[in-house]
Amino acid sequence: MSHIYLINLFAAGLFGMILSAAFCDIWWTGRKVLIMAGCMAVIFTFQGMIYFCIDSDIVEVIYPLITHVPLTVLLAVFSRKCLWPAVSVLIAYLCCQIRRWIALLIVAVFSGSPVMQSTVELALTLPILLFLLRMIAPSVRSFAHDPKSVQFQFGMVPALYYGFDYLTRIYTNLLLEGVLVAVEFMPFVCSVAYILFVAYVSEEGRIRTQLEQTREILNLQLAQAIREMEILRESQKRTRAYHHDLRHHLQYLSSCIENGQCGRAQEYIYEICSEIETNRVMAFCENEAANLIFSSFVNRAHKYNIPIKINTGISRKLPVAESDLCVLISNALENALHACQRLKEKGLPGAIEVSAFEKGDRLFLQFINSCDEDIAFAEGMPVTDKPGHGVGVRSICAIVERYDGIYSFSVEDGRFILRVSL
DSSP states (O other): OOHHHHHHHHHHHHHHHHHHHHHSOOOOOHHHHHHHHHHHHHHHHHHHHIIIIIOHHHHHHSHIIIIIHHHHHHHHHHHTOSHHHHHHHHHHHHHHHHHHHHHHHHHHHHTOOHHHHHHHHHHHHHHHHHHIIIIIHHHHHHGGGSOHHHHHHHHHHHHHHHHHHIIIIISOOTTTTTOHHHHHHHHHHHHHHHHHHHHHHHHHHHHHHHHHHHHHHHHHHHHHHHHHHHHHHHHHHHHHHHHHHHHHHHHHHHHHHHTTOHHHHHHHHHHHHHHHHHHSOOOSSSOHHHHHHHHHHHHHHHHTTOOEEEEEOOOSSOSSOHHHHHHHHHHHHHHHHHHHHHHHHTTOOOOEEEEEEEETTEEEEEEEEEOOSOOEEETTEEEOOSTTOSHHHHHHHHHHHHTTOEEEEEEETTEEEEEEEO
16 A cells, blocks of 8 residues: 555545534634644544554444544534534535545546545645635534524535445445446435525525515604604694793784784784694594604695695504504605605696595505606516615515505506505
8 A cells, every 4th residue: 555545544534633623613722722633643543553453444444433423522522512513523524525526537637546546635635624724614613603403404415425425435335336326316415405405595585584674664663753753842842832922922912902903913813823733733533643644744745835635534443553554654655755746846746645444354545646657566566776765665565464464556547556455
């Protein structure tokens, strides 16, 4: 047996042990490094004794018992974990095949000998090891903090390959004999692993999308709550001002009457009443939260000279959370107001209509606003490529879906129509 072959066997063992340790989430102190080096030396010494004193073929057969098992136990003691050290050893064993396969490819291209195979593997050991330690090991270690179910899934492919390699190449000759089941097993594993990976990524994407929608809805709820507080704060400020100025108003009116200026006094009364009426929270229905939202948007619409008509019958108690109802109404009216503002900028008329009623345990809402005709739809929902837009529509859909409701978006005769059933 050539010296190159023996040195390559030693390099392969060292390669696997160092990777196994690097893949484990262990804080490597000087003491642990010394213990690890000592155990590696003991393992190599035991392998050498069996190889030279008993039978070289036995080493490969019992390699898992004299190398992988002790290494796993040592790493388990260092990390105080049971599953992940075993997964780390299996992943390191899988990575050992990288140097082996690249060497096989080079030998096949240049029609080399077995000595060339060992030489190339030996030459590849250090570059591949450094690459894996720097680029791959940190990512692999991060899985050590995941739940055991995730660690188990992560280690499934390395474990299957480990069993396949020993059963078909070392303990039997099924792979060399070309038994079809053995030859096709790893492609089958790769196919199944890919399918499971796609399903997992898809589910993770769905969960991530739901979390993002929930975050957006919470941000909108917070913004709406702040807006309502500002409305109430402004209303209270005006109320205090009215109370403070009431004496002055009465004195002025008294002076007008004493001087025979009844007409001026009447006009002044009308002015005060109009100002109070403009700033009060209007009652469109029994629900106070809805009244706050409607009042806020009515004032905003009047500010931009946009006609708005609201006809609602929302009761005080609803099967829908008030926060969700406020976010839904706010988003719908915000989009409607923006659409009408864009029309006004083009010199075109715009108007908003809102209607709502309850039937049984269902709440029905309809929002109609003037709009451009060129609104793009995808799967029944309006879409836009403008950054920062489209969040309101997604929030509306998320809220409706949360209550197993129904929504529809449509454009008819220059009017955008949103219908919601909750």
